[in-house]
Amino acid sequence: MNSRKEQLEAIDRLLTIMDELREQCPWDKKQTMQSLRHLTIEETYELGDAILDNDLNEVKLELGDVLLHIMFYAKIGSETNDFDIADVANAICDKLVNRHPHIYGDVKVIDAEDVKRNWEQIKLKEGKKSVLEGVPRSLPALVKANRIQDKVSGVGFDWEEPQQVFEKVKEELEELQDEVKAGNKEKIEAEFGDVLFSMINYARFLGVNPENALERTNKKFIKRFQYLETKAQEIGKVMNDMSLEEMDVYWNEAKTKE
Structure with missing residues (x-):
């Protein structure tokens, strides 16, 4: 594996190339954050595919594409004097230090669940009005449901046992069947959504990522x-x-x- 010096040199090389492309390439010169947005989402999905396929060489290449996009946004930000890559890196460093008081402070934790609970409480102290503020509106519905449930769990709003969640799944299925028999399309859709939501919750209790x-x-x-x-x-x-x-x-x- 590369040394820390070699890793930093590689990042510096990428920064230099990004500067050159922004100055000399007609396509790169005209890009904006808005024009890059859909491409970034696409690259993220391609990374997800590589991870699911367990193709580590492809993961490496796709991570490079995602890293390029991060550099690109930071370069655009620097051109308007709003932020640069150092600001981006320092912002996440500061956030990580602040949200890991069990490492950088005197808070004691027992396990990963303690860490998650502390994380959500710290975010509220940082000024967030709701633990759900961090769930992107544009997330696909299945992924969003999983994130919603994970976040509310972090503040104690959760079932205690998997069997309780499974009983909820059965209850929602029965309610769906009742509406199917009644033939009300709007209520069928609502109950179908409840079934999916409860199944996603059950997956979380089983340690399965539903997506x-x-x-x-x-x-x-x-x-x-x-x-x-x-x-x-x-x-x-x-x-x-x-x-x-x-x-x-x-x-x-x-x-x-x-």
């Missing part, structure tokens, strides 16, 4: 379905003309190859 779990299932489904498509082509059939029984044969065959 990762669902994405793994997405990938598994895609792989199996594409196997089915390939087999249909091999036997010269269009999938619309295949029976469910025929499809099921190849679907099960795909499962055995995982």
Whole structure:
């Protein structure tokens, strides 16, 4: 692994390249924070894919893309004299020191849950009016639900046992079925949302990240379905003309190859 000196030299090299690109490249020169925003989100998702695939070389490359975006925003900030990369780094350093009094102060903690509770309480002392202020509005709904539940748990608003949460899941499913029978579309949607929210909460109690779990299932489904498509082509059939029984044969065959 690289020494601290080599790591700092690499960061300095990237800063220099960023300066040069901003001065000389027509594309880089015209970028703004607003124009970069959607690209940053895309790069973050690509990093997430690499992590799910456990492709460490790809993780390294995608981290580079994300780091470039951080440098880019800091460079733009420096051009308006609002902030530069040192301000960005110092801001997070100050935040980490302040929010880890068990390391940089005299607070005692027993485990990670203590740390999380302290973290949320410190944020409130910093001026936040709600523990939910830190949940981005633009997060996908599933991820947002998970973050909401995690944050309120940090201030003690939570169930005590996984079984309690599972009972809540069953209760919400029953309420959904009642509305399905009644046929009220608006209430069905509301109850369906409650079911999803309770399932996400249950996942948290089981130590499962619901976003990762669902994405793994997405990938598994895609792989199996594409196997089915390939087999249909091999036997010269269009999938619309295949029976469910025929499809099921190849679907099960795909499962055995995982």
